[in-house]
Ligand code: ARG
């Protein structure tokens with residue numbers, strides 16, 4: 293058993309050491325911060341060598357980051373939450389570092405110029421602590437925050453928005469996308485699943501190491517690792533692609549089967565609407581957790597171990613995020629409506645399937661939004677990231693655009709917008725510019741700006 297020496301700030305931030313129920317102060321006024329990012333660096337690849345046993349809750353990690361500099365720098369700052377670091381090397385050379393809450397500061401051996409590329413190796417480990425957001429509770433030591441979670445001898449990850457730093461040091465901003473390799477060593481009675489292609493399984497004394505490659509750029513909030521015993525079912529989706537569905541054996545092999553059996557039809561629907569599925573693998577995994585939401589983790593969608601409202605529509609929602617959210621990723625958290633608004637729009641299309649019922653559904657959505665004076669989908673406070681305005685009014689932006697330009701021009705926009713930003717990031721001004729160009733109607737600019745930024749909702753265009 294490893295001995296842990298905990299610094300004082302870590303002990304103070306550790307929920308499991310606190311008494312029964314604590315709620316972080318619910319403040320609606322925290323701006324979406326950018327402090328978890330180092331503007332001087334671009335991480336190109338994360339190689340994460342993780343050893344974990346849910347029974348002890350310990351996570352040992354060696355993270356190798358391939359970094360290039362966007363400006364001259366003598367140090368770099370990564371996000372890392374509550375896990376002590378023991379050693380840092382830059383291109384093989386030991387370097388000084390320091391830790392403060394949620395920060396790992398690393399001194400470079402010398403001032404390096406913009407364009408310099410190097411590898412940073414970070415050895416760290418301990419018991420991961422979830423990242424709490426304003427209003428989250430800690431009930432009897434179990435937090436409902438984000439990040440690495442351990443429950444009933446299993447572990448899983450839900451990062452969005454800033455939980456990645458609870459299990460690996462990272463440049464935690466949606467615009468710094470990178471490729472990943474995960475090597476996850478677990479007791480040999482368990483299996484590890486992570487984003488991407490399983491490339492090897494190696495047995496050691498009482499352990500197994502699973503290696504996964506995610507070779508498409510991925511934002512930190514979409515990275516995930518799961519450790520449990522699973523029933524795994526492969527489901528053909530179409531020529532050249534199959535889904536791997538992983539269900540914790542504790543949940544029974546038929547858990548939510550009626551929903552995941554619809555994956556082939558859902559994939560076909562999205563490919564017809566937008567274009568080919570962006571990634572080389574397709575996975576869906578359940579957890580034993582009781583979280584109230586699913587997450588579109590890249591090429592490995594995560595669902596909690598309880599039925600969510602929304603049924604099949606909720607499954608189509610997460611699948612559509614693979615195109616809008618994961619391949620085309622919001623540049624900043626303020627732009628999150630570009631992810632959730634699109635997913636809600638496709639959900640509308642999937643659950644209605646004919647023009648008349650779609651019209652009715654949009655009308656109902658519109659009336660509700662008007663009745664509640666729903667504010668703009670573009671958000672500036674962290675508290676609003678997953679608010680109805682992001683999803684509902686976000687979808688209405690797209691329905692309003694479609695009603696203005698007509699079905700054919702809208703379809704042209706949708707496919708062109710996807711192609712223009714696939715595997716990259718997109719900001720709200722990028723979206724507005726693309727809409728004006730691809731529909732051939734520059735006059736939509738003003739209407740979109742009002743729908744996206746104005747607190748007061750504009751009238752819905754007559755179609
Ligand atoms: N992105 C998820 C979705 O598909 C929602 C995540 C909600 N996250 C949270 N921390 N509550 O809608």
Ligand code: ZN
Nearest residue numbers: 609613632635
């Ligand atoms: Zn969503």
